[in-house]
Amino acid sequence: xxxxxxxxxxxxxxxxxxxxxxxxxxxxxxxxxxxxxxxxxxxxxxxxxxxxxxxxxxxxxxxxxxxxxxxxxxxxxxxxxxxxxxxxxxxxxxxxxxxxxxxxxxxxxxxxxxxxxxxxxxxxxxxxxxxxxxxxxxxxxxxxxxxxxxxxxxxxxxxxxxxxxxxxxxxxxxxxxxxxxxxxxxxxxxxxxxxxxxxxxxxxxxxxxxxxxxxxxxxxxxxxxxx
Numbered sequence: 001x002x003x004x005x006x007x008x009x010x011x012x013x014x015x016x017x018x019x020x021x022x023x024x025x026x027x028x029x030x031x032x033x034x035x036x037x038x039x040x041x042x043x044x045x046x047x048x049x050x051x052x053x054x055x056x057x058x059x060x061x062x063x064x065x066x067x068x069x070x071x072x073x074x075x076x077x078x079x080x081x082x083x084x085x086x087x088x089x090x091x092x093x094x095x096x097x098x099x100x101x102x103x104x105x106x107x108x109x110x111x112x113x114x115x116x117x118x119x120x121x122x123x124x125x126x127x128x129x130x131x132x133x134x135x136x137x138x139x140x141x142x143x144x145x146x147x148x149x150x151x152x153x154x155x156x157x158x159x160x161x162x163x164x165x166x167x168x169x170x171x172x173x174x175x176x177x178x179x180x181x182x183x184x185x186x187x188x189x190x191x192x193x194x195x196x197x198x199x200x201x202x203x204x205x206x207x208x209x210x211x212x213x214x215x216x217x218x219x220x221x222x223x224x225x226x227x
Contacts, residue, residue, distance in 0.1 A: 026052070026053070026054045027039065027053075027054070028041065028050035028051075028052065028053065029050075030044045030046060030050065031044070031050060033054065036054040036056050036057065037054075037056060037057060037058040037059060037080075038057070038058070038059040038061075039053055039054070039057050039059070039060050039061065040061045041060070041061060041062045041065070042061050042062065042063045042064050042065070042085075043063075043064045043065070044065055045065060045066060046062070046065040046066065046067055047065075047066050047067065047068065048067055048068065048069065049062060049067055049070070049071060049074070053078060055077070055078065055080075056080050057078055057080065057081060058080050058081060058082050058083065059081075059082070059083040060078075060081060060083065060084050060085070061085045062084075062085060062086050062089070063085050063086065063087040063088050063089070063109070064087070064088045064089075065088075065089050066089065066090050067086060067089040067090060067091065068089075068090045068091065068092065069091065069093075069095065070086065070091065070094065070095065070098050071098075072095045072096075072097050072098050074098070075098070075099060075100075075101040075102045075105065076100075076101040079101060079103075079104065080104060081102075081104065081105060082104050082105055082106045082107065083105075083106065083107040084105060084107065084108050084109070085107075085109045086109060086110055086113070087109045087110070087111050087112050087113075087133070088111070088112040088113070089112075089113050090113065090114060091110060091113040091114060091115055092113075092114045092115065092116065093115065093116070093117075094115070094118070094119075094122055096119070098122075099122065099123050099124065099125060099126050100124060100125050101125065102123075102125055102126040102129070103125055103126070103127060103128065104128060105126050105128065105129055106128055106129060106130045106131070107129075107130065107131045108123075108126075108129060108131070108132050108133070109131075109133040110132075110133060110134055110137070111133040111134060111135045111136050111137070111157065112135075112136045112137070113136075113137050114137060114138055115134065115137040115138065115139055116137075116138050116139060116140055116141070117139065117140065117141040117142070117143075118134075118139065118141070118142045118143060118146035119143050119146065120143040120144075120145035120146060120148070121145060121146070121148060121149075122143075122146050122147075123146070123147060123148075123149065123150055124148060124149050125149060126149065126150060127149050127150070127151060127152060128152050129150055129152060129153055130152055130153060130154050130155065131153075131154065131155040132150070132153055132155065132156050132157070133155075133157045134156075134157055134158050134161070135157040135158060135159040135160050135161070135181060135184075136159070136160045136161070137160075137161050138161065138162055139158065139161035139162060139163055140161070140162040140163060140164070142158070142163065142166055142167070142170055143170070144167040144169040144170045145169075145170070145173075146170055147170050147171070147173050147174055148173050149173070150173060150174055151173070151174070151175050151176060152176050153174050153176060153177060154176050154177060154178045154179065155177075155178065155179045155180075156174065156177060156179070156180050156181070157180075157181040158180070158181060158182055158185070159181040159182060159183045159184045159185070160183070160184035160185070161184070161185050162185065162186060163182075163185040163186070163187070164185070164186055164187060164188045165187070165188060165190065165192040165193060165196075166182070166192070166196055167192065168192075168195045168196055168199045171196075171199060172199075177203075177206070177207065178206065178207060179207065180200075180207060182196075
């Protein structure tokens with residue numbers, strides 16, 4: 001009688017076989033995989049992200065498609081992902097927990113989508129995130145705890161949205177922030193706006209450290225710069 005040992009190792013055996021498959025068999029048909037770490041799915045008219053990628057993908061380019069959602073388990077299965085570009089898609093919301101396993105993510109581009117709000121803890125666990133692009137959406141609400149845990153964030157773009165106010169509390173969590181874009185929003189001149197203005201003024205020296213590399217003086221709203 002044969003021992004059961006071969007049965008016990010069969011999942012491991014299958015996993016090893018998967019790792020030995022040629023790159024072409026692991027690469028989604030609509031994408032280009034130059035190596036195991038970079039996958040280019042741009043400009044393919046995709047309604048959703050492909051269901052599988054090489055497990056050690058680090059850079060995923062999926063801009064200019066029609067993707068409507070980010071799978072909540074995307075970063076759970078692809079934990080090595082550090083660069084995610086979903087610019088110019090059809091995202092309307094971010095599922096709770098989408099970025100709960102994004103501890104290695106450094107770059108996230110969600111600009112030119114249809115996002116309307118950012119809830120508390122949207123980017124929780126993304127402690128290493130350095131650049132976050134949210135410009136050219138339809139954002140009208142940003143919860144004061146939306147950016148909690150983003151202590152490493154250096155670049156935040158929120159320009160060309162529908163923001164009428166923004167809590168300073170949301171920005172105070174961004175202790176490493178160097179560049180912020182807020183232009184192109186229909187701001188209301190109330191107490192929240194006054195607090196935002198004073199916060200930017202108090203942090204102007206820190207925010208202007210990259211002035212030489214930014215053509216619009218950190219692209220602050222004209223109404224703020226003119227005061």
